[in-house]
Amino acid sequence: MTDDFEFVDAHVHYWQPSVNDWYPALRARPIYRDILPGDFPPSAGHVHVSAVSSPQSVLDEARWLDRLRRETGFPSAVIGTIDPAASFDVIEKNLLAQARSPAFRGVRVFAGLDPAADTALKLFRLLGENDWIFEIITRPAGIASYLPAVDASPGTTFVLEHAGWPEGEEPEQFRRWREAVAPLAAFGNVHCKISGFGMALGTTDPDRLRPWVEACLELFGVDRCFFGSNFPVDSVAGTYADLIGAYREITASLGGEDRHKLFAANARHRYRLPA
Template identity: 85%
Template sequence: MSDSELVDAHVHYWRPSVNDWYPALRSRSIYRDVLPEDFPPSAGHVHVSAVSSPRSVVDEARWLDRLRGETGFPSAVIGTIDPAASWDEIEESLLAQAESPAFRGVRVFSGFDPAADTALRLFRFLAGNDWVFDLVTRPADVSSYLPAIEKSPGTTFVLEHAGWPDGEEPERFRQWRKAVASLAGFGNVDCKISGLGMALGTTDPDRLRPWVETCLELFGVDRCFFGSNFPVDSVAGTYADVIGAYRTITSAFGSEDRHKLFAANARRRYRLP
């Protein structure tokens, strides 16, 4: 499968030279303009918002729509909300973001309490509109999400960054596997295998293999797909390194399963055109 057949389920576009919507990233080397032309040819990109001033997300959505009109990318957008806002403000923000035909759901990077009434209300609102909740959590925090997921069977959840491993030591791997397995038990949770370069500091296929193969074992091929997490994963290697590692790890799979993992599943989940 060539890059042009890849649907990258997790990319970030930003243009801090013009739009300073990401203050949390200012001190990092990745805080440079990143636009569709900085990626190899692809069948699709799912942009995931990284705004750290959530009230800027509607401005970002409108910028992305203009970019989409000029370049055809992003193919789909996962926005965000301010978890500290009132429900009326959250709903208003969601509806404003949804004015874009590319809008597919949200993630909340920090400050989200899955036990709060707002969480259940959000999950039900997303379900009613066929929108996705991209789930950001670390192994130690997964258990806090389980009751809310159980109460939200109609909501589609996508676990980001393979559950965000926090170390390669055997005990950390065991804790991560247990946490991911608890999420895999819900049929409405998919797994986005992404962010491993960021989490583990490497794109070496041999070091990533246990994590990737565990996700595939627990969720199955039909509920997994790959994302580059670029430019963030550039801290560990090039774009070709990241995608190449995932391809190496899955090289023994049949062509149909590889197509699902690298294109078809993400296309279906995010309803790409």
């Protein structure tokens, strides 16, 4: 970044398919090429979020990331994953194995986890007991299914990834998205990762992103929001500089302290990164 701007990128993906083919769901996409810390602009921190789509590779990726961190200093923190189809004993074992890395901060589950199931409730309880995060990734229609589980897990920190992944820019789509997110935002242990709009809306135009970002800030408040690039995935809509520039333009009217919270301090606190 330029000038005195500090940015902790709360959502990046590293992968190296030339060596480790752990992401079969991504093989047909143009973004499926080696992406490593040096491919990003200088940053105050990176939170890597696992996109592994072969459950047997989860621990392999965790070990690879830890080696990468020792060699390069990145990622600063890791959100791993688990296989929701496994028994809870196996899930717990895999979580503890991932937690051997000092960068481990929690998990997300891309698909297959029923938040009302006993496995999910046990998982959320275990995460809360260890101060680990659960990152929710779902479309607006799926958000309501998480409300009872979040209500039953007051000691667990939840992060809504990609701001609830809107389905389009039409006024009715915006209304449905906002109405879905609002009750989740009412829980004080839920935070909002403002990310993924390039992927979801296909743009980095600040005028088009502004209503969504401002709605996130209104619903969650500045203290429970932070930005992530979702790169390389959001590169379908523009460059890294385009996206971060849009977020900077959208927040230009905020005070310096609030902007610093959104771009650095909140993510640093939430993912326990050194100052």
